[in-house]
Amino acid sequence: MSEDLFTPLELRETRVPNRVMVSPMCQYSCEDRDGLATDWHLVHLGSRAAGGAGIVMTEATAVESRGRISPQDLGIWSDEHGEALAPVAEFIKGQDSVPAIQLAHAGRKASKTRPWDGSEPLQPDESGWETIAPSAAPWPYDEGRTATAEMTQTDIEDVIDSFAAAAERAHEAGFEIAEVHAAHGYLLHEFLSPVTNHREDDFGGSFEDRTRIVREATAAVREVWPDNKPVFVRISATDWLPDRDAWTVEQSVQLADDLSTVGADLIDVSAGGLHPDQELPSAGPSYQVPYAQEIRKENDSEVAVGAVGGITSPEQADAIVRNGRADLAILGREHLRDPYFTLHAAETLDRPEAAEPPLQYRRGF
Numbered sequence: 001m002s003e004d005l006f007t008p009l010e011l012r013e014t015r016v017p018n019r020v021m022v023s024p025m026c027q028y029s030c031e032d033r034d035g036l037a038t039d040w041h042l043v044h045l046g047s048r049a050a051g052g053a054g055i056v057m058t059e060a061t062a063v064e065s066r067g068r069i070s071p072q073d074l075g076i077w078s079d080e081h082g083e084a085l086a087p088v089a090e091f092i093k094g095q096d097s098v099p100a101i102q103l104a105h106a107g108r109k110a111s112k113t114r115p116w117d118g119s120e121p122l123q124p125d126e127s128g129w130e131t132i133a134p135s136a137a138p139w140p141y142d143e144g145r146t147a148t149a150e151m152t153q154t155d156i157e158d159v160i161d162s163f164a165a166a167a168e169r170a171h172e173a174g175f176e177i178a179e180v181h182a183a184h185g186y187l188l189h190e191f192l193s194p195v196t197n198h199r200e201d202d203f204g205g206s207f208e209d210r211t212r213i214v215r216e217a218t219a220a221v222r223e224v225w226p227d228n229k230p231v232f233v234r235i236s237a238t239d240w241l242p243d244r245d246a247w248t249v250e251q252s253v254q255l256a257d258d259l260s261t262v263g264a265d266l267i268d269v270s271a272g273g274l275h276p277d278q279e280l281p282s283a284g285p286s287y288q289v290p291y292a293q294e295i296r297k298e299n300d301s302e303v304a305v306g307a308v309g310g311i312t313s314p315e316q317a318d319a320i321v322r323n324g325r326a327d328l329a330i331l332g333r334e335h336l337r338d339p340y341f342t343l344h345a346a347e348t349l350d351r352p353e354a355a356e357p358p359l360q361y362r363r364g365f
Helices: 039-050 079-094 153-173 187-192 212-224 249-261 289-298 314-322 333-337 341-348 359-364
Strands: 009-011 014-016 020-022 055-062 098-104 177-182 231-236 266-270 304-308 328-331
Touching (some): 020 341, 039 055, 212 231
Parallel strands (some): 020 328, 266 304
Antiparallel strands (some): 009 014
């Protein structure tokens, strides 16, 4: 019998009730620039869990304070941050969904105003901070940006340690999946791509050296994460820079294999975000799914693959799983439009028993 959108997904000893995941989406809604989760995060994430999604993942959650995109970003660089997130994880589990957290560092794309405030660079005297990256080059076209600092060996070790410490706090807070964010032009992706990594040490140059920090951060998270719970890694399968020596799908296939050997259980496949000159393809239905399909088909390991990008309908999400293009359908913007996407999908696909609404909502379904 073929798998479909409502076939449970077994990852280690974690059972995901269906193949729908809420993609991590930044909310820029922490108060007082402290990175602590608020009622907004509880309601935002909790409503998607009540809506039936199998996995509900937090937005990019900074592993250190300088790893935030904006001062209003969510963080988990202290025990207080973990404690603030614990009610979110508990509520998600109470809806029979799996709580997940994306662990992140923004690198040179940090210290910005929120998107609705223009995503302008913030200087240290404007509640901003110095950004770090594999090489000393700020985000292009950031007018007025003070120079981004090239990371030292100590900086690299500190960041890897921060991912591990954040994972420990996330586990204590009740999360069941930890995802390492290595996509969208943020710090770990900056190491992967030769466009942004010009180092000549053990963390730059060859494929093996450029990917080293991602492997080591994933291994560090895996070491502290319970053996019976899965670790995900989000990657950008391509930089969308065809005329440059850039990160490619072929390299992503190899990275997926390498990450499997250090304990990754699923590769969350996105694309782009590294450079504003990227050549974005037409963002039509399932426009990024072929990257996930290629990685799933070509990698030699048994690592699972999640697909994201332009997935908006139940039939489309179901077909991605049924046709073996990916193991997981990951929806972002559609979950902003419809927090109850999975419940509506169960109705549309005539599988109402596979995603039951909360008792309080059943008269509406």
